[in-house]
Amino acid sequence: MKLVKTKTKKIHILTLGCAKNTVDSEFLQRQLRANQFTISEEINGSDLCIINTCGFIESAKQQSIDTILETVEKKKAGLIQNLFVMGCLSERYHEALKKDIPEVDKYFGSNNLPDILKELGAEYKYELLGERDLSTPSHYAYLKISEGCDNPCSFCAIPIMRGTHKSKPIDEIMKEVVSLSEKNIKELIVIGQDTTYYGLDLYGGRELPSLLKSLSTVNGIEWIRLMYAFPAKFPLEVLDVISDSEKICKYIDIPIQHASDSVLKSMRRGLTRKILSELFNKIRKKIPGIALRTTIITGYPNETEKDFEELITFLKEIEFDRLGVFTYSQEENTSAFGLGDPIPQKVKEERQTYIMDIQKEISYKRNVGRIGKTAKVLIERIENENYIGRTEWDAPEIDNEIIIPKSKHLKIGSFVNAKIVDSLEYDLFGEIVE
Known part of the structure; x- marks a missing residue:
């Protein structure tokens, strides 16, 4: 059933993941607005709700399914007229979803923007390539440099769900970044499934260093933050670029997932504990004071107590500044599916908690080691007569914040120098330096 553009005016987009x-x-959203649709902040009263789903792990899949079912009930109650589902979950389970939740008017995959527009009787505006309607706070934006892995x-x-790695051409990325700078974006957060692979498919080499240099030339952009760097075959030239640039944050997110050689081998990560240790030592030697973030998985099928102890020893040795655990x-x-799921959820969660307790310390x-230092701070909001901001060592939503007494007027999205005077496990306290 194709929806007629003239009948669909108000669209609500609900993004998960x-x-x-x-x-x-x-x-x-930018393409819809260019086709004269109205984007509604409220789901109730919308002609169409589009849910962008996540299908990465079980909890994310369940959240997506629950959201679809809740929205189906709104449709039945007449609060919305039509419902589309897009994204990773519907890419992965397209036929099953159509069968199990037929109340959804149309399912799309993860790379079907032109198809969604076509279904609405609209057209893809190629002249808007690189233009987006930002949903993040007005001072930072995510920059997706590739698709797939x-x-x-x-x-x-x-x-x-996302297919093989496809790098976005540098000229397209630069056009997008110029557009973002014109919207007064101050911080770019570089993302992709594997940002260090960037360019290998398009240009025959890992071109992340060149891309970062190019991004640094754009006026108005003051911070560039690198996320989702893959540790195997990490291009060390990236460290030179970060070290030499005032704009690139002294921060790298490198998900390791584990540090036991046997688990890493079964995970097919393409490296060993020794390689990981050498990489992080090189990074800290090249860029003193850099903040390192990583991600860990507990309860992988063949993770023994010995493997877990090796992981703990490694985490104590490296001392990551920021860490998340799944x-x-x-x-x-997936190739690990055949290994089963022998480790009880209770044990997985106990290991997860144990790691986070160690990470807290x-x-x-x-x-505490940063107390007394002066840091550049991006002001994000006002809370209880305090400014809440971030240093270059912290990404939004997942990392630390710095709390600064409101002693003078500061604009949200502006930068200020602050001296760090105290700290908690996950927060810093600062004072404005005149």
Whole structure:
């Protein structure tokens, strides 16, 4: 059933999952507005709701399904007229969803923007390439430099949902960044499934260093933050670029997932604990004071107590500044699926909690080490007569914040120098330096 454009005026977009989904929804919203649709902040009363789903792990899939079912009830109650579902979940389980939740008017995959517009009787505006309606706060934006992934990680379903790695051409990225700078964006957060792979498919080499240099030339952009760097075959030239640039944050997010050689081998990560240790030592030697973030999985099928102890030893040795932990989720059609899911959820969660307890101590120690230093701070909001901001060592939503007494008027989205005077495990306290 094709929806007629003249009958569909108000559209509400509901985005679930990661920042990459956020970017997809922002591109969609810009195209819809260019086709004279009205974007509604409220779902109730909309002619159409589009849900952009996540299908990465079990908890994300369940959230997406619950959201679809809740929205179906709104449709039945007449609060919305039509419902589309897009994104990773519907890419991965397209036929099953059509069968199990037929009340949805149309299902789309993860890269179907032109098809969505066509279904609405609209057209893709190629002249708007790189333009988005931002849903993040007005001072930062995510910059997705690629789609899909070529890494063979045994636990991951991303290639199933997003396909093989496809780098976005540098000229397209630069056009997008200029557009973002014209909207007064101060911070770019560089994302992709594997940002260090960038360019290998398009240009025959890893071109992340060149891309970062190019991004640094754009007027108005003051911070560039690198996320989702893959540790295997990490291009060390990136460190030179970060070290030499005042704009690139002294911060790298490098998900390691584990540090036991046997688990890393089964995960098909393409490296060893020794390689990881050498990489992080090189990074800290080249860029003193850099903040390192990583992600861990607990409860992988063949993770023994010995493997877990090796992971703990490694985390104590490296002392990551920032860290996130997921429990293992068995995913269909991944190579690890055949290993089963033998570790009880209770044990997975106990290991997760144990790691976070250790990380709390490490985070506090590293935060205390920054007391007395002066840092550039991006002001994000006002809360209880305090400014809440971030240093270059912290990404939005997932990392620390710095609390600064409101002693003078500061504009949200502006930068200020602050001396760090105290800290907690996950927060810093600062004072404005005149």
